[in-house]
Amino acid sequence: MTPDSQNPAIALEGLSYAFGAGETAKQVLFDISLSLAPGEFAIMTGPSGSGKTTLLSLVGALRRPQSGKLNCIGHDLHGLEGAELEGYRQQLGFIFQLHNLFPALTAFQSVQMATDLHPEPGAEANDRIRALLTRLGLGERMDYRPHQLSGGQRQRVAIARALVHRPALVLADEPTAALDSENTQIVLQLLADLAHERGTTVLMVTQDSRVFESADRLINLVDGRLDSDVRRTD
Numbered sequence: 001m002t003p004d005s006q007n008p009a010i011a012l013e014g015l016s017y018a019f020g021a022g023e024t025a026k027q028v029l030f031d032i033s034l035s036l037a038p039g040e041f042a043i044m045t046g047p048s049g050s051g052k053t054t055l056l057s058l059v060g061a062l063r064r065p066q067s068g069k070l071n072c073i074g075h076d077l078h079g080l081e082g083a084e085l086e087g088y089r090q091q092l093g094f095i096f097q098l099h100n101l102f103p104a105l106t107a108f109q110s111v112q113m114a115t116d117l118h119p120e121p122g123a124e125a126n127d128r129i130r131a132l133l134t135r136l137g138l139g140e141r142m143d144y145r146p147h148q149l150s151g152g153q154r155q156r157v158a159i160a161r162a163l164v165h166r167p168a169l170v171l172a173d174e175p176t177a178a179l180d181s182e183n184t185q186i187v188l189q190l191l192a193d194l195a196h197e198r199g200t201t202v203l204m205v206t207q208d209s210r211v212f213e214s215a216d217r218l219i220n221l222v223d224g225r226l227d228s229d230v231r232r233t234d
């Protein structure tokens with residue numbers, strides 16, 4: 001991992017974002033420049049309302065910035081449309097702050113839905129789904145529907161769903177918020193292994209100071225501005 005890599009996985013330059021337009025516009029991100037190397041595991045923290053989810057949604061191409069540059073895993077997100085936009089999104093693993101699972105699907109089916117977008121031999125995909133759910137402590141719960149699962153179990157299903165297709169870039173918004181410390185460690189280890197063994201770039205929002213030490217980078221956002229960006233050296 002080279003901090004000043006020529007080909008960063010995420011490169012933001014002078015990025016600003018406002019909700020609404022004209023007199024009612026509310027600017028929430030101000031002139032953010034940030035670069036993450038492939039395989040880097042970065043944690044973003046900051047007070048509620050500081051713009052963390054908004055920043056993730058820009059990187060995930062769910063919104064478009066009004067100004068600044070935004071390049072992610074080889075795509076310029078500015079003019080991204082149609083098939084290229086679709087192709088970009090398929091390389092992402094998005095773990096949302098509000099992880100909505102479809103009530104009618106079992107844990108296994110929820111994760112399977114994500115692999116349906118990426119055709120491959122069924123048996124291999126199914127083995128991977130089982131291995132991932134088992135690693136996340138849901139081996140006995142694969143055939144349960146959301147209403148039969150606890151909040152933390154649902155959250156782990158959503159994490160498996162986001163990771164099963166081996167995304168190049170993982171964007172995670174408070175993925176451990178509903179988890180006890182044992183499951184938090186399991187999820188963090190999984191994300192760290194993806195980053196360090198597979199070269200997956202991980203940008204994770206969390207307020208949980210217990211997990212900061214897992215990350216290679218600690219980025220703090222305050223009032224829509226980059227307040228600090230610390231790289232761990234060990």
Ligand SMILES: Nc1ncnc2c1ncn2[C@@H]1O[C@H](COP(=O)(O)OP(=O)(O)OP(=O)(O)O)[C@@H](O)[C@H]1O
Pocket residue numbers: 019020026028046047048049050051052053054055097
């Ligand atoms: N759809 C929206 N329309 C208008 N303003 C919004 C919208 N979504 C978020 N905001 C505002 O943008 C600011 C940043 O919100 P954001 O959700 O990015 O914060 P956050 O850092 O993720 O907070 P939290 O830690 O509570 O999740 C907040 O002031 C919020 O009120």
Ligand SMILES: [Mg+2]
Pocket residue numbers: 052053054097173
């Ligand atoms: Mg948020």
